[in-house]
Amino acid sequence: MIDDKPLWTPSEELKDTAVMTAFARFCAERSGHELTDYDALHAWSVENRADFWSAIWDFCGVRGQKGDVVLENGGAMPGARFFPQATLNFAENLLSRTGGDTAMLFRGEDKVRTSMSWDELHALVSRLQQAIRALGIGKGDRVAAMMPNLPETVAAMLAVASIGAIWSSCSPDFGDKGVLDRFGQIEPKLFIACDGYWYNGKRQDVSEKLRTVEAELKPLRTVIVPYAGDAETLAASLENALTLNGFIEPFDARAVTFEQLPFDHPLYILFSSGTTGIPKCIVHSAGGTLLQHLKEQQLHSNLRSGERLFYFTTCGWMMWNWLASGLATGATLCLFDGSPFYPDGNVLFDYAAEEKFAVFGTSAKFIDALRKSGLTPKTTHDLSSLRMVASTGSPLSPEGFSFVYDGIKSDVHLASISGGTDIVSCFVLGIPLKPVWRGEIQGAGLGMAVDVWDDDGRPVTGEKGELVCTRAFPCMPIMFWNDPDGAKYRSAYFERFDNIWCHGDFAEWTAHGGLVIHGRSDATLNPGGVRIGTAEIYNQVEQMDEVLEAICIGQDWQDDVRVLLFVRLADGAVLDDDLVSRIKTRIRTGASPRHVPALVIAVADIPRTKSGKITELAVRDVVHGRPVKNKEALANPEALDLYADLAELK
Numbered sequence: 076m077i078d079d080k081p082l083w084t085p086s087e088e089l090k091d092t093a094v095m096t097a098f099a100r101f102c103a104e105r106s107g108h109e110l111t112d113y114d115a116l117h118a119w120s121v122e123n124r125a126d127f128w129s130a131i132w133d134f135c136g137v138r139g140q141k142g143d144v145v146l147e148n149g150g151a152m153p154g155a156r157f158f159p160q161a162t163l164n165f166a167e168n169l170l171s172r173t174g175g176d177t178a179m180l181f182r183g184e185d186k187v188r189t190s191m192s193w194d195e196l197h198a199l200v201s202r203l204q205q206a207i208r209a210l211g212i213g214k215g216d217r218v219a220a221m222m223p224n225l226p227e228t229v230a231a232m233l234a235v236a237s238i239g240a241i242w243s244s245c246s247p248d249f250g251d252k253g254v255l256d257r258f259g260q261i262e263p264k265l266f267i268a269c270d271g272y273w274y275n276g277k278r279q280d281v282s283e284k285l286r287t288v289e290a291e292l293k294p295l296r297t298v299i300v301p302y303a304g305d306a307e308t309l310a311a312s313l314e315n316a317l318t319l320n321g322f323i324e325p326f327d328a329r330a331v332t333f334e335q336l337p338f339d340h341p342l343y344i345l346f347s348s349g350t351t352g353i354p355k356c357i358v359h360s361a362g363g364t365l366l367q368h369l370k371e372q373q374l375h376s377n378l379r380s381g382e383r384l385f386y387f388t389t390c391g392w393m394m395w396n397w398l399a400s401g402l403a404t405g406a407t408l409c410l411f412d413g414s415p416f417y418p419d420g421n422v423l424f425d426y427a428a429e430e431k432f433a434v435f436g437t438s439a440k441f442i443d444a445l446r447k448s449g450l451t452p453k454t455t456h457d458l459s460s461l462r463m464v465a466s467t468g469s470p471l472s473p474e475g476f477s478f479v480y481d482g483i484k485s486d487v488h489l490a491s492i493s494g495g496t497d498i499v500s501c502f503v504l505g506i507p508l509k510p511v512w513r514g515e516i517q518g519a520g521l522g523m524a525v526d527v528w529d530d531d532g533r534p535v536t537g538e539k540g541e542l543v544c545t546r547a548f549p550c551m552p553i554m555f556w557n558d559p560d561g562a563k564y565r566s567a568y569f570e571r572f573d574n575i576w577c578h579g580d581f582a583e584w585t586a587h588g589g590l591v592i593h594g595r596s597d598a599t600l601n602p603g604g605v606r607i608g609t610a611e612i613y614n615q616v617e618q619m620d621e622v623l624e625a626i627c628i629g630q631d632w633q634d635d636v637r638v639l640l641f642v643r644l645a646d647g648a649v650l651d652d653d654l655v656s657r658i659k660t661r662i663r664t665g666a667s668p669r670h671v672p673a674l675v676i677a678v679a680d681i682p683r684t685k686s687g688k689i690t691e692l693a694v695r696d697v698v699h700g701r702p703v704k705n706k707e708a709l710a711n712p713e714a715l716d717l718y719a720d721l722a723e724l725k
Contacts, residue, residue: 079512082490084482093507095374102130112273113508113518114588120521121546124149127522128157128549130367135369135403139163139335139442152574153564155547157338158362164333165342166237167359168401170197172380177407179226180383182426183302184273184413191226198328199227203234210295214239214334217264217344221247221254221281221288222390223272223412227300227319229268229399232313236342236361239334240612246280246389247272249685251287258292260356262558266294266363271304278303283311289313298322303648303717330671338362339553345393345496350710353530355425355563359499365548366720367500368400372522375464377433377507380405386436386465387423393688394436394467395497420445426453431460438468439475439491440624440687443617446478447645449484453483463488465505468687470592470610473514474618492515493580497568498550502578503590505600514614515589523548525595527582532572535584539593539606542580543572551576581608598691600629601636606672609691612640615665621648626681627672628695630724639698640672641718645680650677676723680714694718 087201090096099110100697106126110116122125122221132141149155170193172178191199212218218235222228222244235242245257247269256267259509264373266289272279281304289297297316299306310316318699342361346354372378384401385616388394389412401408409430415423415437445452452458464479464487471491490505493516502525506517519525524546529535555564571577581593593599593608600607609627616625623643629636638656644650655675663671682690685708694705697718 078513079381081512082476083486083511085488085507085510085575090508093418094379095506095508098130098134098374099307102127102456107131109307113506117521119520121524123547124522124546131366131370131522131578132158135366135373137163137365137369138168149547150574152277152547152569152576153551153561157549159338161338161362162335163338163362163365164237164239164335165365166200166331167333168365169233169400170331171403172405173197177380178402179229179408180430181224181226181410182410183223183411184276184417184422186273186276187302187448188227188573191230196226196230196233197331199230200237200330201325201328202326203231204331205236205341206322207234207240207265208238209326210265212238212240212295214336216334217263218265218267219258219261219292219294220244220267220390221249221285222267222269222300223247223302224388224390224395224410225269225300225302225412227409228267229402229410230389232399237331237333239336239340241341241344241358243346244390244395245346246391246685247281248274248389248710249391250707251284253685254284254288255291256705256707257354257356260353261344261379263292264295266292266297266298268297269300269302269304270306270309272332273303273413275417279552280304282309285309286313289316289692296322315715316597323348328589335716336361338689343499344556345396345499346391347496348644348688348690353705354708355567357496358553358556360553361548364396364499365400365403367498367548368397369403369552371397371500371504372401372404372406373505374521375501375504376465376682377488377559378404378406378434381407382433383407383409383430383460384431384434385409385411385427385440386434388436388439389686393499396499398436399698415441416444419454420448420450421452424456424458427461428456428458433460434465435461435465436467438687439466439471440469442466442471442475442478446475446482447620447623451482453481453485458484461487463505465490465492467492467494467501468579470594470614471514471687472610472614472617473612476513477509492704494576497552498548500550502544510531511585512585512587512589515585515587515591517589517663519590525590527584528572528575535587537584539583540610541571541596542578542592544576544578544584581606595691598628598695600627600638602629602638602669603635604621607638611666612670612672615662615670616640616642619658619661621654622658624689625679626689626691626694627700628691630695630698634671637673638671641674641678641681641694643679644677650675674723676721678717679715680711680717682709682711682714684708685710698724
């Protein structure tokens with residue numbers, strides 16, 4: 076059923092004053108095209124990629140030398156090169172302001188509050204840069220960090236980027252094997268870690284893990300950043316470690332210097348979730364990351380200098396990299412580390428109200444958990460400064476859309492966004508010039524030739540299919556690390572359709588021109604040969620008060636596939652025949668008879684990755700008696716035991 080009224084419509088004043096509108100006028104004057112609405116602007120951006128990305132460079136004020144050529148070999152994917160003559164430095168573009176205004180705010184649950192001005196940020200980056208160079212680290216060398224989302228983490232990344240070294244990070248809740256599975260592949264020369272961290276009000280010790288990791292990585296130096304423990308004692312117990320203060324103490328702050336590097340010089344190494352094997356090391360370029368983030372933040376998020384930007388993320392999720400780029404616009408980053416429900420579900424909204432967030436980013440799971448908690452920040456917090464709520468990590472349910480307006484703020488731009496680690500950004504996201512429809516992502520990002528194709532490679536509307544991108548874009552990975560012939564890279568994205576990026580999402584265009592993500596393609600169900608997205612089932616069952624969350628897989632059964640639904644129940648709920656019947660009825664009427672599971676089984680926990688995504692493939696492997704290749708990628712690997720050898724499945 077299609078809603079007859081949007082949840083939110085931009086005002087005429089917003090449409091007239093939006094950064095995206097100013098950009099459309101800028102492009103219209105340069106190109107001579109009439110770009111009077113978003114659809115016209117998007118079509119022009121895809122058909123005229125060189126002109127579009129050149130306009131992004133100029134409009135957003137990128138610091139660097141652009142060169143005369145914008146796009147080379149543009150029909151090849153992979154193989155296209157953007158700005159092949161350009162030189163720039165990523166860190167120079169992020170260190171966009173000076174002075175005493177606040178560059179970053181930080182909250183570590185209720186334990187730690189700090190802030191850092193722009194001048195303090197410049198000074199710390201300068202001292203870190205000098206200390207890193209003194210180790211002989213330079214262009215192309217890797218620096219790895221196992222860190223909370225601290226201002227010092229952002230400063231260290233900027234120091235690394237300023238000299239052309241490559242940054243990679245994870246959160247301190249990873250086990251030692253999870254850290255080594257990632258950083259062991261890239262052989263960092265410098266390792267940065269915290270002395271502990273806070274979660275659910277408790278100090279989490281990392282000392283034994285650090286000793287194991289340092290002994291295996293053998294970096295030139297390990298730097299311990301003080302946060303939740305005793306940095307001095309921990310550093311003294313390691314083979315070749317200094318505290319942060321000890322590391323930078325010999326160097327006085329001075330002007331930061333910036334290596335001018337090619338557009339496609341490597342900036343970040345990000346990692347796939349690793350639930351199907353050793354994590355893939357995805358290498359992203361400085362120029363592609365910068366242009367894409369400037370576009371998404373200034374145009375799609377309407378972000379302006381001095382505004383306060385928040386995203387709930389760890390340093391092991393690409394949204395941390397995205398958040399850090401807000402400095403390039405001159406925004407104040409609002410950082411948080413710890414549990415978003417400690418001491419209760421108000422903590423992030425307390426922060427938002429106190430610091431006057433303009434943009435509040437979180438996950439669909441957080442929104443759903445908040446909805447089920449009964450909290451309504453709209454009635455308890457002054458969120459008058461908040462103009463945008465962004466959601467990602469998994470598809471946001473239609474009920475989640477409604478809750479944002481009913482429970483958080485009635486007049487806010489809700490941007491459900493989707494992309495990922497593979498592109499360190501989004502394919503589809505918020506559009507401030509268009510209405511928000513319940514359950515729908517607003518549309519494709521500018522410059523992104525997104526479509527939905529059926530199995531035969533034909534575009535489809537109103538049908539489910541593969542999310543693809545049909546033309547090259549600047550934030551495609553440069554390569555995978557340790558993939559000299561590019562075979563792993565091509566296999567990951569270009570095996571399904573030749574010269575077409577196939578993202579692995581099961582998606583559908585809507586009648587409004589928006590998009591619905593139905594889950595990952597590799598997790599789609601095929602009962603009777605019909606493809607079903609798992610998100611369609613979750614959207615129904617997780618709205619029931621008795622069900623906290625669910626995970627759904629297909630089990631090979633009698634030469635077909637049967638759908639299994641595992642549910643984690645609310646306190647006091649019992650999975651009796653009545654509840655099973657109501658679950659099946661809800662799915663049948665809300666989705667379709669084909670979506671109805673053959674079996675509904677109660678479980679005490681649902682396995683998920685460190686970034687909070689449920690792991691359907693790992694559960695499917697356990698149910699079929701296959702080994703799970705990399706349990707270290709999971710936040711709660713012990714939960715997999717709940718799915719092994721179940722009598723109900725025999």
